[in-house]
Amino acid sequence: MNDKNHNIEDLKMRKAVGIILIRDDGFVWTGKRKISPGVRDGEKNLWQMPQGGIDEGERPIEAAFRELEEETGTRSAEVLFEFENWLEYRLPNELIGKVLKGFKGQEQKWFLMKFNGSDSEFNLNNHTPEFDEWCWRDLKTMPDLVVDFKRPLYLQLVNIFISEIEKNKTS
Numbered sequence: 001m002n003d004k005n006h007n008i009e010d011l012k013m014r015k016a017v018g019i020i021l022i023r024d025d026g027f028v029w030t031g032k033r034k035i036s037p038g039v040r041d042g043e044k045n046l047w048q049m050p051q052g053g054i055d056e057g058e059r060p061i062e063a064a065f066r067e068l069e070e071e072t073g074t075r076s077a078e079v080l081f082e083f084e085n086w087l088e089y090r091l092p093n094e095l096i097g098k099v100l101k102g103f104k105g106q107e108q109k110w111f112l113m114k115f116n117g118s119d120s121e122f123n124l125n126n127h128t129p130e131f132d133e134w135c136w137r138d139l140k141t142m143p144d145l146v147v148d149f150k151r152p153l154y155l156q157l158v159n160i161f162i163s164e165i166e167k168n169k170t171s
Helices: 060-072 139-144 148-168
Strands: 012-022 028-033 051-053 077-082 087-090 103-115 131-137
Touching: 012 060, 012 077, 012 087, 012 148, 028 060, 028 139, 051 060, 051 103, 060 077, 060 103, 077 148, 087 148, 103 148, 131 139, 139 148
Parallel strands: 012 103
Antiparallel strands: 012 028, 012 051, 028 131, 077 103, 087 103
16 A cells, blocks of 8 residues: 555545647647656656646636646637546556545546637746647547556547547638
8 A cells, every 4th residue: 555544445536627628620739748756767658638636616617727727828718518527547556645645546527628829828837847848639649648547538538529629620
């Protein structure tokens, strides 16, 4: 057991949000995670979409815009779709107690947002930097680029959001 005061199964899931930010062609904003505690040595799949915890008293939509700004530097987006259910991932046992202290994973509310700004707005050093690179890519590529323990979640995101992305492409 990695957390001295708790059995892993007794730990809660952290409430969080995730954002699929698309541009006109339907490509999604992705960031490459900086090497940090919880990123395993030699980990190659460091790409993900903006996500983060919901603060006490904060509504999921408020958290989504706050996290978007903290992680990308922009709020230039409009919500196109909010998935009604919460999706989750569990941390591997060796990461419990090292990341998301006091939690065994996250329950996330996911939003599809349309970016309506300019790429020059992206600033990875806007807040505590979590990414060191970013790029636009097809959502279908993401399950192979995210850390292994988030892969099942990202496969769900592709299944849930790909038709919404297709409906909202304008170029």
